[in-house]
Amino acid sequence: MSLLPILRFPDPRLRKVAAPVDRIDESIRRLVRDMAETMYEAPGIGLAATQVDVHKRVIVIDVSETRDQLLTLINPEIVERDGVQVCEEGCLSVPGIYERVERAERVIARYLDPDGVQRTVDASGLLAVCLQHEIDHLEGRVFVEHLSQLKQMRIRNKLAKQARITA
Ligand code: GNR
Numbered sequence: 001m002s003l004l005p006i007l008r009f010p011d012p013r014l015r016k017v018a019a020p021v022d023r024i025d026e027s028i029r030r031l032v033r034d035m036a037e038t039m040y041e042a043p044g045i046g047l048a049a050t051q052v053d054v055h056k057r058v059i060v061i062d063v064s065e066t067r068d069q070l071l072t073l074i075n076p077e078i079v080e081r082d083g084v085q086v087c088e089e090g091c092l093s094v095p096g097i098y099e100r101v102e103r104a105e106r107v108i109a110r111y112l113d114p115d116g117v118q119r120t121v122d123a124s125g126l127l128a129v130c131l132q133h134e135i136d137h138l139e140g141r142v143f144v145e146h147l148s149q150l151k152q153m154r155i156r157n158k159l160a161k162q163a164r165i166t167a
């Protein structure tokens with residue numbers, strides 16, 4: 001297993017649209033294992049392949065307190081959405097920034113599990129937020145793009161300043 005480097009906003013590679021997985025082979029299974037290890041180590045509650053510069057439709061999620069409920073979703077698609085919720089979101093690609101984002105309260109998603117079995121998940125609350133956040137990444141969208149232009153500019157400035165301090 002290996003830890004994968006995570007792209008940082010505003011890296012233009014975060015804007016790429018991920019391609020569907022056509023065959024779940026050993027390379028996809030290795031990607032899933034490495035993404036899970038990277039998510040748990042970060043630590044985060046989700047990770048999209050886009051964030052590790054692999055532009056395929058693969059996400060891992062674990063919103064459990066116990067960190068032992070890994071969900072792997074390949075080619076996920078939201079087929080139903082309902083209601084509205086606002087959650088304070090963060091992102092491993094936008095470190096140190098937390099902002100309130102409006103999302104659907106409940107979503108039903110269809111996906112393939114790592115064995116290629118078609119499944120559905122009926123999610124609300126944090127899991128629904130996380131699913132929408134991760135599927136956004138696969139579409140090349142980062143959560144800050146849901147915010148006002150002014151907030152986006154402030155976030156860019158703050159991250160640029162942080163990068164200068166770290167460099
Ligand atoms: O770890 C994460 N926490 C989080 C909190 C609120 C809403 C969404 C998230 S996802 C984020 C990990 C991440 O960046 N996934 O893409």
Ligand code: NI
Nearest residue numbers: 090091092093
């Ligand atoms: Ni994210």
